[in-house]
Amino acid sequence: MTFDSAFQIVFFWFFAILGIAGGIGLITQKNPVMAALSLILNFFSIAGLYLSLQAEFIAVIQVLVYAGAIMVLFLFVIMLLKLQNEQNQQFDVMKGLAFLLGLAFLGELLLVMNSFMGKSVTGGFAMGKVEPIGMQMMTNYLFPFEMISVVLLAALIGAIVIAKKHTY
Amino acid sequence: MEPNAFMYLTVSAFMFVIGVVGVLTRRNGIVVFMCVELMLNAVNLSLITFSKMHAVAAAAGGTAADVNPAAGSMMVFFVMCVAAAEAVVGLAIVIAIFRNKLHIDINDVNILKW
Numbered sequence: 373m374t375f376d377s378a379f380q381i382v383f384f385w386f387f388a389i390l391g392i393a394g395g396i397g398l399i400t401q402k403n404p405v406m407a408a409l410s411l412i413l414n415f416f417s418i419a420g421l422y423l424s425l426q427a428e429f430i431a432v433i434q435v436l437v438y439a440g441a442i443m444v445l446f447l448f449v450i451m452l453l454k455l456q457n458e459q460n461q462q463f464d465v466m467k468g469l470a471f472l473l474g475l476a477f478l479g480e481l482l483l484v485m486n487s488f489m490g491k492s493v494t495g496g497f498a499m500g501k502v503e504p505i506g507m508q509m510m511t512n513y514l515f516p517f518e519m520i521s522v523v524l525l526a527a528l529i530g531a532i533v534i535a536k537k538h539t540y
Numbered sequence: 541m542e543p544n545a546f547m548y549l550t551v552s553a554f555m556f557v558i559g560v561v562g563v564l565t566r567r568n569g570i571v572v573f574m575c576v577e578l579m580l581n582a583v584n585l586s587l588i589t590f591s592k593m594h595a596v597a598a599a600a601g602g603t604a605a606d607v608n609p610a611a612g613s614m615m616v617f618f619v620m621c622v623a624a625a626e627a628v629v630g631l632a633i634v635i636a637i638f639r640n641k642l643h644i645d646i647n648d649v650n651i652l653k654w
Contacts, residue, residue, distance in 0.1 A: 377542050384543040388551045395555050395578055399562035404570055411574050414555070418581050421548065425592045430584075430616050437620055442577070442627050449631045450570055453638050470564035474557045481553040491545035493592045495599070499609035500588075505617070508610040513618075520621045527625035531632035537639070 380494065383424050391417035404450045408443060415439040425493060427500030548589040555582035569634050569644035573627075580623045584616045591615075 394417060397410030415438045422431035509517050555578060562575030591612020598607040638644050 380543060384547065388547070391551060392554050392558070395558035395562075398571070398574060398578060399558060399566060404568055407571050407574060411578060414578060415581065418555075418585055421551065421585060422588055424543065425548070425588050427588045427592070427613055427616075430588060430613050433617065433620060434581075437624060438577075438581070442624060445627060445631060446570065446574060449634060453570075453635070453644070455568065455570070455644070467565045470561055473564065474561040477560060478553060478557040481556070482550065485546055485549040485553065488545040488549055488593070491593050492542075492596050492600075493545050493548060493589060494542060495596055499592060499595045500613050504610040505613050508608070508614055509617075512608075513614050516618060520618060523622065523625050527628045531628045534629065535632035535635045 377494075380424065383420070387417040387420035387424070390414075391421065404455050405447065408446050408450060411446075412439050412443050415443065422500075425500075429500050429502050429505050431500075545589055545593045549586055552582045552586040552589065555579075555585070567645050567647050569637065569646045569649070570631075572646060573630050573634065576630075577623065577627065580619060584619055587612050587615050587619070 391414050394410045394412075394414030398407050398414065401407040401410055415434060419431045419434040419439070422428075422434060559575045559579035559582060562578070563572050566572050566575065595604075595607055595609055598604045634644055637649055641649065
C-alpha cells in the first residue's frame, strides 16, 4: 500500500465519519443554534469529500456559499427569533415510525447502490478545475446560467415581500 | 481498501436518511428546514460521485473525449443556486409565521388545512 492510497483512505473515513456525526448532531440537538453548528460541521466535511473526488471548484463553493453564506443566514434568523428549545416529547410512536421508515429507506438505497461496489473513483483526469467549468458555463450551460440569475432575483423580491411588515 | 463509488454513495445515503428522519421528527421549523438542506447536500455528493465514476471509467476505456468532465459539477452548481434561493424564501416564510404566531412549531401551523 503506497502512502498516497493510505492517505486517501484516512481522508475519506475522517470526513465521512465527521459528516455523519454532524448530521446526527443536527437532528438530536435540542438547541437550534447547536443544530446549525452541527450542520456547518457536516457541510465542511462534505467539502472535504468533494476535494477527495477532485471536484475542487465545488468544494470551494460549498465552503463559501453553504458553510459561509447560507448558514450565517440561518444563524441570523435563529438568533433574531429568540426560539425556545423543543422540550416535551409527545408523539413517541410517530418518532419511532419515522425512524423505522428511515431505516427501511436506507436499506433500500444501499440495496440499489450495491451495484456500484468496486467502481473506482480515483485517478482519471481532472474534472473539477475552474477552467472547464467556466468554459461550460459560458457555452453549453449559458441559458441555465442566465435563468439562475432570474431565479435568484425572484427569490430576493419574494423574500422581501413575504418578510416585510404589512401595514394595512 | 481504497474508497470506491459505493462508499461515497453510502455516506450520501446515510446523510439523506438522517435528513428524512429529521424532517419527520423535529418540530422546530428552522431545524426542519436545515434537514432539507442536508438532504440537498447528500444528493449533491452522490451527483459528484457519479460524475467522477463515469469520468474514471471513460478514461480507462479510452473514450475520455466523449465525456463532458464538468457536467456533474455544473449540475451541483445549479442545485446549490436553487437551494440558496429556496433558503432565502423559506426563511422569509419562517419569519412571517413567527410574526403571526410568535413560535414556529410546525405541528401548530395548519391554517391552510381544511
